[in-house]
Amino acid sequence: MIQKAVTDRRVTLGLTFVVAFCSIAYELVYSELLTVFYGGTVLRYSITIGLYLFSMGVGALLSTHLDDPVENFLRTEVYLAVAGPAGAGVIILLNSFPDVTFAAKPTLTLAAAHIPILVVGVLSGFEIPLLNTLLAEREQTVFAALGRLYPRSVLRRLLGVGFDVSEADQESFSEVLGVDYLGSLAGTVIYALLLFPTYGLVVTVLVLGLLNALAALTFAGWTLWGRAWVGNAGETHAETTGENHGGFSADGGQQSGSGAGDDRWAWRPILLVALVVTGGYAGLVANAGAVDSAVTGAYIGDRIESDYRPGRADITVESFDRTPYQRVTRYQRTIAGHEDAEICLRLDRAIQLCDSWVDSYHSGLVDVPMSAFENPSSVDVLLVGGGDYVAVKHLRRYGVSVDQVDIDGEFMRMARQRKYLRQFNDGAYRYERLNTTTGDAFTYLRQTDERYDLVILDVPGARNDDSMRLYSSEFYRLLNRHLTDRGIAVTWTYSSNFYGQHHKTLVNTLRAAGFDRHLPYAVYEDFDDDGERERGEQFYLLSDDAMPTPDISRSRSEFLDETAEEYDGWEWQPLTRYRGVEPNSVFDPNYDIIVDK
Known part of the structure; x- marks a missing residue:
């Protein structure tokens, strides 16, 4: 009978681990969704975690009014299994009607998008008090058993340096908290390293809902079976000794199996919901790729x-x-x-590329700066990004040496294997003078001693906190240090007319990195088929000393040959210094660098 009680404890502590894992992971999903829709990674994660901890406290306070811990824990897990994924759906739906406008819509939708955080937090706040009540058998705990595995006397002496210590009281509350914190740690690590990279947000939240539903079914099944087991096998022992070691009772202790049948009937609605939810989630997770797509x-x-x-x-x-x-x-x-x-x-x-302008964009990014060198085959190039290999295709025409650094090895693999990407890069990944490094460009520049005549920045715009580092004064300073005496850098830019604050922040960031001159230019194409070319993508050549003049006649681009008349009057200009605008730094970020539209 004692073994049964110990097993009950292990099951309950195992459930403690699972529910803590799911609860913190739900909040990470919500944080990421809010970042996707509203921007500001640091802000969204900070507010989400703050609201989560606050609502957990509210839940713990409200739990004092809950009665039957067995049934209420079961209900909590089923409610979480439904509310967790539903909360992600609410956030998505609130941002799925862009054409519907009304007064105060941004404020109201932002506030409503935080409600799932509070719901999951309050329900999670119920869990620890309920689990603590369920662990009524305090004589033998998992942590007490572990006491034989580490030198407790040494530990007490170390703690005694700064604290008043005594023998561990082996109370279950500290035990539940310890397992809960461990589950939270596992949730954050596994979410970041496995769930999100593998499944993305949509399927991850379904996996978490499935775990909650399975926890509910496990708890219900174990409790009902335990009561029946005690009723059948332990009734005589209980009558003789007055001890009960079976399933959990309604008041948090242990009881015999006499009420098992009644519980099965009383729990039928919530168990039915748990079964339906479990089956539904299991089917969706089994077809994760189709669901996500x-x-x-x-x-x-x-x-x-x-x-x-x-x-x-x-x-x-x-x-x-x-x-x-x-x-x-x-x-x-x-x-x-x-x-x-x-x-x-x-x-x-x-947007990365489209059939209609992929050539014009890369002609501006690659062929214009390459035309600034009289002997292009002697040029050493660093390409930051460009995982689609289209920029490499243009560089290959000049016979240059190319070091490419791109962090996304999976996307580069797709560019080598997918037909619709290979049609754009023409197999440039096989270029014999290409040396590709899969890694972070910031780290690469800190570790290499190479210097380059041309650095090409073929990276997405700064659209979230994760990409801000590649638009920081520290990164541009590293880049500047790796230019040769004749070296220049090139990057595409957002329009200063439509993204004024971004433009000012970028310019002051470049100045802080030591670039004091730039040559602005654009490519021109007939975008609306009216027979007239319009100004398209815009670029900057950057330098702090060398100021070579591009010569379109030296380019190896049919597009530039056809539009050569648009490129008269090249003029290097000083970078403007904007007052009152702070540069973007890794340690002092200026969020105006982000363009989230």
Whole structure:
């Protein structure tokens, strides 16, 4: 009978671990979703964790009014299994109607998007008090058993240096808290290293809901079976000794199996919900790829279409992939007034390339700066990013030596294997003078001694906290130090007319890094098929000393040959110093560098 009680304790502590794991992971999912929709990683995570801890305290306070700990713990887990994934759905739905506008919509939707945090927090706050009540057998604890595995006398002496110590009281409350904290640690680590990179947000929240539902079923099954076991096998012992070691009783102690049948009937509705939820989640998780592509693809399609005026563009998402660093969306778009549909690629929320302008963009990024060198084959190039290998294709025409650094090895693998990406890069990943490093460009520049004649920044815009480091004064300073005496850097830029604060922050950041001159230019293309070329993507050549003049006649780009008349009057200019605008630094970030539209 004693073994049964010990097993009950192990089951309950195991459930403590699982529920703590799920609760903290739900909040991490919510934090990431809020970051995706509203920007500001540090702000979103800080507010989410703060609200979560506050609402847990509220839940712990409210738990004093809860009666039957057995049934209420079961209900809590089932409610969490439903509320956790539903909360993620609420956040997504609140941001799925971009064309619906009304007064105070941003404020109201932002406030409503934080309600799931409070709901999960309050329910999670119920768990520890309920579990502590359920652990009524205090004579033998897991931690007490572990006492034989470490030198307790040594530990007490160490603690005695700063504290008044005594023998461990082996109370179950500290035991539950210890396992709860351990589960929270496991939740944060496994979410970051396994769940999110493997499954993404949509499937991860379903996995967590499945774990909560399984915890509920495990608890219910063990309790009902335990009561029946005691009723059948331990009734005589209980009558003789007055001891009960079976399943949990309604008041938190132990009871015989006489009420097991009644409990099965009383719990039937909540158990039915748990079974339905478990089966539903299990089916969805088993088809994780299809679920992720369907939900995320549909949402992204709506968001892409909303970037245009209503009725202006027809968007069809054709494929959706997730790497450890970004979402890769391939879609077809047809813009009103254009006969042909074209294939486009997005990395997260930033458009990467489209059939119609992939050549013009890379001609501006690569061929214009390469035309500044009289002997291009002698040029050493550092390409930061460019995992689609299209920039490498353009560099290959000049026979230059290329060191490429890109953090997303999975996306580069896709660019080598996927047909729709290979058509853009023409197998440039096989270029014999290409040396590719999979890693962080910031770290690479800190560790290498190489110097380069040309550094090409083919990276997405700063759209969240994670990308801010590649737009920091520290990064640009490192980059500047790795330029040769004739070296220049090139980057595409957002329009200063539409993104004024970003532009000012970027310029002051470049100045802080030692760049004091720039040569602004753009590419020109007939985007609306009216026979007139319009100003397209914009670029900066950067330098603190060398000021070579590009010569389009030296470029090896048919696009630039056709538009050569647009490039008269190259002029290096001093970078403007904007007063009252702080540069973006790793240690003192300026969030105006982020463009989240």
